Amino acid sequence: MPWHASLQLDYTLEHARTVARFAHDGPLRILQGLYPEGGGICHNVIVHPPGGLVGGDTLDITASVGSGGHGLLTTPGAARFYRSTGDPARQRTRLSLAAGARLEWLPLEALCYNACNAENHLTLDLAPGAECMGWDVTALGLPHAGRPFEAGRFVQHIELPGLWRERGVIDAADQRLLRSPLGLAGQRCMASLFFAAGSALDKTRRDAALDAARAVLDAHALRDTAGATSPCAQVLVLRALAPQVEPAMQLLRQVWSAWRATLWQLSAEPPRIWAM
Numbered sequence: 001m002p003w004h005a006s007l008q009l010d011y012t013l014e015h016a017r018t019v020a021r022f023a024h025d026g027p028l029r030i031l032q033g034l035y036p037e038g039g040g041i042c043h044n045v046i047v048h049p050p051g052g053l054v055g056g057d058t059l060d061i062t063a064s065v066g067s068g069g070h071g072l073l074t075t076p077g078a079a080r081f082y083r084s085t086g087d088p089a090r091q092r093t094r095l096s097l098a099a100g101a102r103l104e105w106l107p108l109e110a111l112c113y114n115a116c117n118a119e120n121h122l123t124l125d126l127a128p129g130a131e132c133m134g135w136d137v138t139a140l141g142l143p144h145a146g147r148p149f150e151a152g153r154f155v156q157h158i159e160l161p162g163l164w165r166e167r168g169v170i171d172a173a174d175q176r177l178l179r180s181p182l183g184l185a186g187q188r189c190m191a192s193l194f195f196a197a198g199s200a201l202d203k204t205r206r207d208a209a210l211d212a213a214r215a216v217l218d219a220h221a222l223r224d225t226a227g228a229t230s231p232c233a234q235v236l237v238l239r240a241l242a243p244q245v246e247p248a249m250q251l252l253r254q255v256w257s258a259w260r261a262t263l264w265q266l267s268a269e270p271p272r273i274w275a276m
Contacts, residue, residue: 002056002087003027009061011042011103013068018042020071028059037269041070045273046107051077053091055084055117061093065101065130072104074271078139079110081118081154088117088153095123097130097198102264105134106256106271109189109245112140112154112170114147119155126160126198126234133259135193135252139245140170143188160196164235187225187241191248193255195263200233205263212258213238222251 005026011018017039022030031045048059065071081089091110097103110120124132138156141149151172159165168190170177177183184190195209213228213236220226226240238255242248257268 003050004058006060009063011069011071012066016040018069018071020044034272041072043072043271046073046075052080052082053089054082055086055089057089059091064096065098065103067098067100070102072271074273075107076273078108081110081116082113083115084117088119090119092121094125095132096125097127097132099127099129101130103132109137109139112138112149112152114141114150114152116152116154121157124160124196126196128199130198133195137191137245137248140188160235163232184241187243189242189245189248191240191252193238193252195236195259197234206230206236209236209259209262212262213255216254216258220251222247226251
């Protein structure tokens with residue numbers, strides 16, 4: 001039987017402390033909130049005990065942040081999309097932020113196993129003055145284990161409705177896309193880091209963030225397969241291709257740290273679970 005699990009997470013600011021409350025149905029949980037940066041920023045870990053999705057499985061994750069709140073969400077391990085011979089496995093995430101709210105969406109990578117049929121959707125709903133920073137890292141196959149992505153299909157969709165949409169359809173049979181220098185050029189890991197706002201960013205602030213990202217890129221091994229841009233006045237995006245997850249994730253964490261400092265005047269405080 002396929003799993004259909006849902007999670008509703010709500011952050012509210014109460015007496016200068018961001019408090020997380022959640023409700024769930026099926027195998028999705030939130031671990032206890034942590035406050036390594038003080039009460040204003042609540043760190044949480046989303047746990048999916050089965051560890052992966054097969055055909056027909058659906059995960060629905062909704063997170064909202066009230067005015068003035070600041071949440072940070074991550075996961076304890078990779079999301080795994082396993083082989084499927086039928087319906088696609090789906091993960092659908094919607095992040096809704098009220099005016100003046102902040103949220104960091106920092107899950108670990110998604111692994112697309114050979115012959116998977118999977119969809120990963122992320123939708124942002126940002127009120128004026130809200131700001132969200134997040135990333136997506138997707139790896140095709142398990143090349144180190146001798147299990148390349150030779151069959152299957154993966155759809156990645158990230159959207160700030162009406163302003164910005166990124167949608168990629170990766171089919172293992174599309175060798176032109178997978179191997180062409182205009183496509184993935186033989187790389188097997190795709191990564192994106194975004195900063196999205198509910199209001200237009202001041203040009204000086206936007207340019208400072210792009211400069212900070214490009215300074216990191218100039219010193220990084222992926223500088224030839226990565227770039228930072230601003231597709232509209234409310235969005236900043238860093239995109240990278242890599243042969244495997246580790247260098248891509250390292251780059252995203254470095255730019256995340258730089259953007260935290262430049263855009264929010266906050267030092268980087270990696271979630272504790274990343275060090276485990």
